[in-house]
Amino acid sequence: MLHVENVSGGYTFPILKDVSFHLAPGQILGVLGPNGSGKSTLLKLVSGILKPEAGTVTIAGKELASYRAKQLAKVMAVLPQLHPQAFGMTVKEVVALGRYPHQSGLFSSWSNEDEAAVVEAMRTTQVTRYAEQEITSLSGGEQQRVFVAQALAQKAPLLLLDEPTNHLDIAHQKQLLDTLRGYVQAEGIAVVSVFHDINLASLYCDQLLLLQDGKVYACGEPHEVIEKAKLEHVYETLLEVAPHPVEPKPQMTLLPKESADTATTIRKEDIQIEDNTVVYHSERPLRVVSSAVLNPGFGWYRTLINRQVDPTYGHSDVTSEMKDFVRSRGWVSTETVAQMTAVDVHQAVIEEYSGDYGSLLIMVTAGIGNAMDVSRAHEVRSLPSIGTINTWILINGHVSDEAFIEAMMTATEAKTKALAEEHVLDNRTGTLATGTPTDSLVIAATQRGPFSPYGGPVTELGKAIGRAVVSCTRQAIRQYQQAHGEESS
Numbered sequence: 001m002l003h004v005e006n007v008s009g010g011y012t013f014p015i016l017k018d019v020s021f022h023l024a025p026g027q028i029l030g031v032l033g034p035n036g037s038g039k040s041t042l043l044k045l046v047s048g049i050l051k052p053e054a055g056t057v058t059i060a061g062k063e064l065a066s067y068r069a070k071q072l073a074k075v076m077a078v079l080p081q082l083h084p085q086a087f088g089m090t091v092k093e094v095v096a097l098g099r100y101p102h103q104s105g106l107f108s109s110w111s112n113e114d115e116a117a118v119v120e121a122m123r124t125t126q127v128t129r130y131a132e133q134e135i136t137s138l139s140g141g142e143q144q145r146v147f148v149a150q151a152l153a154q155k156a157p158l159l160l161l162d163e164p165t166n167h168l169d170i171a172h173q174k175q176l177l178d179t180l181r182g183y184v185q186a187e188g189i190a191v192v193s194v195f196h197d198i199n200l201a202s203l204y205c206d207q208l209l210l211l212q213d214g215k216v217y218a219c220g221e222p223h224e225v226i227e228k229a230k231l232e233h234v235y236e237t238l239l240e241v242a243p244h245p246v247e248p249k250p251q252m253t254l255l256p257k258e259s260a261d262t263a264t265t266i267r268k269e270d271i272q273i274e275d276n277t278v279v280y281h282s283e284r285p286l287r288v289v290s291s292a293v294l295n296p297g298f299g300w301y302r303t304l305i306n307r308q309v310d311p312t313y314g315h316s317d318v319t320s321e322m323k324d325f326v327r328s329r330g331w332v333s334t335e336t337v338a339q340m341t342a343v344d345v346h347q348a349v350i351e352e353y354s355g356d357y358g359s360l361l362i363m364v365t366a367g368i369g370n371a372m373d374v375s376r377a378h379e380v381r382s383l384p385s386i387g388t389i390n391t392w393i394l395i396n397g398h399v400s401d402e403a404f405i406e407a408m409m410t411a412t413e414a415k416t417k418a419l420a421e422e423h424v425l426d427n428r429t430g431t432l433a434t435g436t437p438t439d440s441l442v443i444a445a446t447q448r449g450p451f452s453p454y455g456g457p458v459t460e461l462g463k464a465i466g467r468a469v470v471s472c473t474r475q476a477i478r479q480y481q482q483a484h485g486e487e488s489s
């Protein structure tokens with residue numbers, strides 16, 4: 001649909017240098033780049049407002065320079081960054097201007113097709129209710145939607161949009177782009193759109209073109225362009241790129257400058273055992289990954305709780321009950337990770353280790369009444385009630401996501417090793433137990449200090465986790481056995 005080949009051009013001096021890309025029908029290309037990088041200039045060169053000094057622009061198989069104005073308007077609609085003033089016109093009249101290329105003769109007649117296109121465009125952009133209102137009486141975002149409607153009413157197979165979501169609130173941004181996406185797929189049109197919002201561009205575009213100083217720095221699918229190093233280089237700012245939770249489209253997050261007063265050190269004496277809970281509270285949120293009852297998964301939290309409940313504990317909504325409990329103790333539920341255990345929390349084993357990775361605090365409570373052999377779990381019909389090994393690994397250090405995951409594996413292997421060393425059996429099968437049905441793990445890091453990219457058993461961090469978890473879990477198992485009158489072997 002659109003072929004841009006080695007285009008250079010600009011104003012009195014060149015802005016764009018040697019830009020090439022191709023766009024197929026049914027595709028959206030997002031143009032990204034910092035202020036002044038040439039995004040709007042590129043649209044002006046593609047739309048014919050500016051003439052290229054070198055290179056060619058071909059639309060629907062025909063060179064741009066050979067189109068007559070009205071003919072061009074039939075194949076291409078443009079939403080400029082700044083809109084022409086439209087004083088005294090109603091919304092419908094502004095949208096109807098989009099039908100100009102389809103009028104013929106001196107005394108143009110308004111056809112049913114024109115009317116249908118205008119009505120549909122207003123409906124799509126949700127401006128029908130303002131149809132008879134003067135455009136200047138609308139808010140900035142409402143006016144923006146009217147100009148998008150004007151471009152859609154033109155029914156051109158190529159749409160050039162300069163920041164179409166400008167002034168729109170998040171719901172209207174999403175609504176407009178969802179509609180555009182559907183429209184592009186249904187009608188097979190092609191769209192080139194300038195975006196400032198990198199995440200929206202990633203979510204909605206098939207291809208992205210990243211400009212730097214008028215040159216193409218990167219071009220490809222969102223996962224090829226939305227890369228930390230590329231964006232940091234072009235925008236000259238610190239950021240992170242992470243996966244979108246639902247779509248396979250990367251999303252970027254800005255990293256604010258680190259403030260000097262935000263360091264937190266986790267110390268053994270700050271872990272409190274009060275009533276029926278083990279509690280750690282940090283002034284600064286910790287990066288946590290956990291399988292806790294309250295706030296599991298990855299997140300940032302300030303309070304960690306291992307709560308002892310009665311062995312007969314039973315609630316239909318455990319998460320809500322835990323939230324209420326956390327609040328009743330004066331903690332904030334949205335910044336608390338909470339686990340449950342039937343073990344007396346005074347039997348918690350807490351140890352401290354340090355090394356090149358920073359330092360570690362381990363807390364373990366071990367209830368092994370329901371210990372089971374995972375390889376024989378398929379033979380068990382009903383799950384036993386409470387009986388859990390809860391483990392905390394608190395790290396004074398900076399840990400990558402990969403290291404968090406490897407630390408989980410290392411800790412799990414270490415726990416299983418501890419059960420074997422203590423010769424804990426699965427009572428149903430008489431084989432060595434590997435864990436319990438409801439074991440829970442919390443790994444938290446201050447994300448300051450030494451950086452650990454990995455957490456496997458050959459890393460300093462992994463070695464410490466392996467040794468510490470085996471030691472603490474073995475002691476916790478013995479505590480449990482002594483409390484329950486059993487002999488540790």
Ligand SMILES: Nc1ncnc2c1ncn2[C@@H]1O[C@H](COP(=O)(O)OP(=O)(O)OP(=O)(O)O)[C@@H](O)[C@H]1O
Pocket residue numbers: 011012015033034035036037038039040041042
């Ligand atoms: N009409 C003009 N005459 C001369 N120079 C211009 C004109 N319009 C833009 N420029 C210059 O061209 C360069 C690129 O501008 P352009 O508007 O294409 O950037 P952009 O990437 O769209 O920026 P923004 O993100 O701020 O909208 C800038 O240095 C700008 O000053």
